[in-house]
Amino acid sequence: MSDGASMQEQGLAALRALREIGEVEVGLSEKECVFSDNKVQLYRYTPLARSAGLPPLLICYAMVNRPYMLDLQPDRSLIRELLFLGVDVYLIDWGYPDGADRLISLEQYICGYLDRCVNFILRQNSIDALNLLGICQGGTFSLCYAALEPRRIANLITMVSPVDFKTPENLLSKWVRHIDVALLTQSGNVAGELLNLVFLALMPFRLTQQKYVNLLQAQSDRAQLENFMRMEKWIFDSPDQPARAFREFVQWFFQENRLVRGELLLNGRPVLLKNVICPVLNIYAAHDHLVPPSASVPLGAHIGSKCYEALQVDVGHIGMYVSGKARKLVPPAIVNWLRTRQDAL
């Protein structure tokens, strides 16, 4: 059979198989909502192994995507791997903000919702400090929080988190420079669909064409197609962004780069990275098109902590959550690092 005819046959088989796949399920690990505040929910995951004896780990994910990416399916779940290693995992779900949340400020998200989640965990476990894992935008939030409340964070892990927003490789940063974000948010929340388009526009040919051509060529296996559909569901499940918090995030971080310049104020207090004094593990992806390594790597030079480690993983932004390579490397690296810190006390 010719190459073209073979491709056509494979494509038809994949399309037939795709038609048979119904709604895919995500976020299957057992968890309980232990605290809620407006649309924000704090989940605690059911342990899957004997406790490693570490302080609870709070995961602070980004607001621009849904956190179930960290528990996409049983064999592609960062959270599940952490649970198997005996970590007590909590997760903040920011929910789907709507028109009623358009006036909520970034300060309220970081010094309000995040702070109340931290306080709840500290009270529930009768401890003074917890471990914090901030991912992507959630990593930036976590850095701000750790700078403001250093005594409540025992160890901080940042994963694919931007710190310096104005590096030459940062395409998003270049694009938002010319956008009047105050005008954009004047008519309300920023639609998740708009964010989806922006993310697709970063690599349009790969993300809107090649991905689907590859799917039709290479996969007609049901399990693989379901994996693809779970990812597809997550990619386009972007919540609307609350107008005020979004405006402040874009202006203060992307346009003015206040975090590394030491010019950020939250709750009337300066957010200074030199006040991050807890041990920090910075995990970043070598081929990240959303948060290029150059945006994450500078963290070590700005924080006050004397205990700083960086871990580069040879994957892209999404691969950090779901790739086999990251799955084998990242959860053990996190737990071993936390154990070492615990032993050092």
Next chain:
Amino acid sequence: MLKPQAGWQASMLLKAWDDYVTACQGVMQRIQDPNANPGAAMSLPFFGAWQEFAQALGMRADVLAVDGLKPEDVMAQFMPALGHTREYQTTLQRMLELGSQFQRRYAEFMQHGADIGQRALQAMQKRSAADSSLSSSPAAAYEAWIDCAEQTYAQAAHGEPFARALGELCNLLSAFKVERGKLLEAFARHLDLPSRAEVDSLHRQVHELTAALHEVTSRARQPGPKRRKARKPAGK
């Protein structure tokens, strides 16, 4: 006539505009031609008066007779907003102006896309010439095309002109939405529906109350100073 640059939506709009202008010019010619329009002698004095009035206001009264008419020229010809609907007229004029600007910028932005496509094709031609295996494998050729397209796109997307064009488009749309919101706000008031301003005001109050509640709850949780026991009143 306007020449559409790129983008079928922009082209369609500009084509529709051209057709409209041509039709208007035809009507004006017929009005001014006594052979074609026996009533033209009656129309002309009115048209002359209009020209004088328009010129006195600094407007171009002959705008419809000008070839190569642009939408923004016509926007400038509108009568100044007057009367009891002045606010609505202003908003509508602004929306028309923004819509017109958006179409022009969109056409320019599509030109960026067309240039990227052309450069990607040139890169693909070079690669095909250097690698003969591409001609025998559609899959390999497709991969090569995606590589060329993505590299060419990235080069342009990181450039200042692309970012500026994207920003201008976004800002024009945002401004349009703000104007549209003003109209919707007014309509909601007239229909006795809750308007955005009213809902925002309520949300603000709820947020303030919630913040106050959090403050009180937080204070109540903090261990306060031990209270002294009340003294027994003397003599009892």
